[in-house]
Amino acid sequence: MFNEEYFRFKELVEEHLLHFLPEVDNKSITLYESMTYSLKAGGKLLRPVLLLASCEFCGGDVKLALPYACAIEYIHTYSLIHDDLPAMDNDDLRRGIPTNHKVFGDAIAILAGDGLLNSAFEAMNKDMLLYLDDMDKLKRRVRAIYEISKGAGCRGMIAGQIADIEAENKQCTKELLDYIHVNKTAALIKSAVRAGAHLAGADKKTFQDLDEYAENLGLAFQIVDDILDINGDEEELGKKTGSDQAKKKATYPCRYGYEESKQKVWELTDNAKRAMEHYYDNAEFFVQLADELAVRIK
Amino acid sequence: MFNEEYFRFKELVEEHLLHFLPEVDNKSITLYESMTYSLKAGGKLLRPVLLLASCEFCGGDVKLALPYACAIEYIHTYSLIHDDLPAMDNDDLRRGIPTNHKVFGDAIAILAGDGLLNSAFEAMNKDMLLYLDDMDKLKRRVRAIYEISKGAGCRGMIAGQIADIEAENKQCTKELLDYIHVNKTAALIKSAVRAGAHLAGADKKTFQDLDEYAENLGLAFQIVDDILDINGDEEELGKKTGSDQAKKKATYPCRYGYEESKQKVWELTDNAKRAMEHYYDNAEFFVQLADELAVRIK
Numbered sequence: 001m002f003n004e005e006y007f008r009f010k011e012l013v014e015e016h017l018l019h020f021l022p023e024v025d026n027k028s029i030t031l032y033e034s035m036t037y038s039l040k041a042g043g044k045l046l047r048p049v050l051l052l053a054s055c056e057f058c059g060g061d062v063k064l065a066l067p068y069a070c071a072i073e074y075i076h077t078y079s080l081i082h083d084d085l086p087a088m089d090n091d092d093l094r095r096g097i098p099t100n101h102k103v104f105g106d107a108i109a110i111l112a113g114d115g116l117l118n119s120a121f122e123a124m125n126k127d128m129l130l131y132l133d134d135m136d137k138l139k140r141r142v143r144a145i146y147e148i149s150k151g152a153g154c155r156g157m158i159a160g161q162i163a164d165i166e167a168e169n170k171q172c173t174k175e176l177l178d179y180i181h182v183n184k185t186a187a188l189i190k191s192a193v194r195a196g197a198h199l200a201g202a203d204k205k206t207f208q209d210l211d212e213y214a215e216n217l218g219l220a221f222q223i224v225d226d227i228l229d230i231n232g233d234e235e236e237l238g239k240k241t242g243s244d245q246a247k248k249k250a251t252y253p254c255r256y257g258y259e260e261s262k263q264k265v266w267e268l269t270d271n272a273k274r275a276m277e278h279y280y281d282n283a284e285f286f287v288q289l290a291d292e293l294a295v296r297i298k
Numbered sequence: 299m300f301n302e303e304y305f306r307f308k309e310l311v312e313e314h315l316l317h318f319l320p321e322v323d324n325k326s327i328t329l330y331e332s333m334t335y336s337l338k339a340g341g342k343l344l345r346p347v348l349l350l351a352s353c354e355f356c357g358g359d360v361k362l363a364l365p366y367a368c369a370i371e372y373i374h375t376y377s378l379i380h381d382d383l384p385a386m387d388n389d390d391l392r393r394g395i396p397t398n399h400k401v402f403g404d405a406i407a408i409l410a411g412d413g414l415l416n417s418a419f420e421a422m423n424k425d426m427l428l429y430l431d432d433m434d435k436l437k438r439r440v441r442a443i444y445e446i447s448k449g450a451g452c453r454g455m456i457a458g459q460i461a462d463i464e465a466e467n468k469q470c471t472k473e474l475l476d477y478i479h480v481n482k483t484a485a486l487i488k489s490a491v492r493a494g495a496h497l498a499g500a501d502k503k504t505f506q507d508l509d510e511y512a513e514n515l516g517l518a519f520q521i522v523d524d525i526l527d528i529n530g531d532e533e534e535l536g537k538k539t540g541s542d543q544a545k546k547k548a549t550y551p552c553r554y555g556y557e558e559s560k561q562k563v564w565e566l567t568d569n570a571k572r573a574m575e576h577y578y579d580n581a582e583f584f585v586q587l588a589d590e591l592a593v594r595i596k
Contacts, residue, residue: 022448024457027474031456031460032452085385107386108460108463110385114456118456121443122447142436143427145419149423153413154319154320154420155320162328162329
């Protein structure tokens with residue numbers, strides 16, 4: 001049941017993922033190819049799936065939420081392209097295929113990232129033009145797009161990336177490690193859930209519960225990712241493991257060890273589930289998703 | 299009179315330029331410093347000035363247009379930071395001071411650029427939240443932000459940058475050269491003027507005239523820039539000259555020579571002025587601005 005639900009959302013996103021990119025002409029074919037190369041590389045599509053699931057949970061129409069779901073995947077993908085650059089993490093492999101700059105060169109990869117970030121906002125802004133005569137729907141969209149811009153920006157994902165770089169090779173305080181975690185990954189995951197709820201016009205209580213869920217899920221997800229970088233299967237992950245240790249990144253398992261990190265994952269997973277459990281069967285998708293993410297570390 | 303007008307708009311932008319950046323905490327101080335380093339480096343502020351002038355010309359309130367004016371300067375500045383990177387144009391000097399990556403390193407410069415692009419949309423989206431109960435003002439803002447997202451994106455500035463890179467070291471057709479010109483610089487300049495008109499709720503005829511003006515001005519501006527790269531004064535320009543030739547960039551003067559390029563600038567300048575001359579004194583600012591940009595090549 002959970003798998004079918006996830007697949008339904010994921011398939012919807014996959015079918016529409018290129019649909020909201022601006023139409024480019026034949027002189028920008030390299031730009032388009034480099035952007036879509038990374039978009040089509042697959043991945044779990046966790047953020048857009050969460051956005052759609054949150055929207056549907058709050059009574060919204062997932063089809064109308066697609067521009068926002070795809071936009072958040074454009075943002076996630078741009079961040080990976082820039083992260084992988086030689087000037088940043090210098091990674092050769094991502095989602096099982098060579099990283100963007102390995103195929104297109106650094107200059108095109110930088111512009112492909114810029115193009116995806118810009119396209120995300122272009123797609124969402126274009127969608128808003130469709131609702132100029134429907135004040136209620138327009139308001140929801142304005143709130144959703146602001147939510148995403150915040151989560152992706154200098155008080156969200158980008159703040160986390162800067163802190164991550166600055167913490168390399170340094171003794172990292174607990175406070176800084178938490179800051180990196182809250183911002184690098186959890187912020188955009190939280191934005192996805194909040195944006196979905198905004199699009200559906202969620203009531204305050206449901207919004208708060210989803211927010212609590214997303215915050216804990218996002219933090220758990222980052223620690224799982226860091227643990228898998230140590231003991232995960234490279235083929236399964238589609239990228240090289242051990243890179244955090246090599247770069248002396250500030251991560252939970254590096255600071256607290258495997259057992260304590262695992263315990264933290266389960267604690268956060270429990271918090272996430274608890275935020276949603278009073279919705280019983282209606283929130284089954286969210287509860288199971290939290291479990292599924294946690295069991296990846298076995 | 300013209301100078302005073304330009305100064306009035308420019309000063310307004312300067313006073314508010316940092317105001318619309320997201321508030322960052324002390325863990326993101328490097329991000330903030332790197333973004334503001336490039337923002338504070340000065341420059342003509344042509345795009346935000348044009349946005350404000352266009353808004354005022356159409357009867358709008360320039361103070362309310364400031365988030366959009368500043369956002370377009372964030373976008374312009376991010377594009378310069380990324381353009382200057384070693385992987386792109388590899389420039390050491392910009393606006394008379396070391397380029398962003400020379401001061402902060404490549405990784406921070408990439409993120410500072412990302413941060414500025416994201417902040418531009420975050421600022422404009424945040425502004426829209428203020429007008430959720432004023433349908434007319436909200437509509438104008440939705441149109442303005444979409445205009446800017448288009449001009450900055452994959453059918454605008456980024457398309458021009460990609461074509462520019464791909465044309466390096468190649469025999470460039472007239473068609474490709476025009477494409478680069480239309481997109482690399484003119485697109486965002488046009489967006490600035492169009493966004494200003496949208497914010498003021500301009501009528502169709504005025505919008506079209508301003509559009510015609512901006513298109514010609516933007517193209518003239520790019521050719522002037524390319525000519526100054528050959529025979530301009532380095533100190534006055536605040537950057538090294540001769541770099542287009544060194545990189546075998548596709549530019550007007552490289553392809554058509556100095557005299558023909560100069561003639562093209564005057565032709566475009568005349569077109570720009572003609573689009574606005576039937577407004578007589580009311581459009582004096584725009585007419586003089588076109589002349590001022592053209593006389594830079596003497």
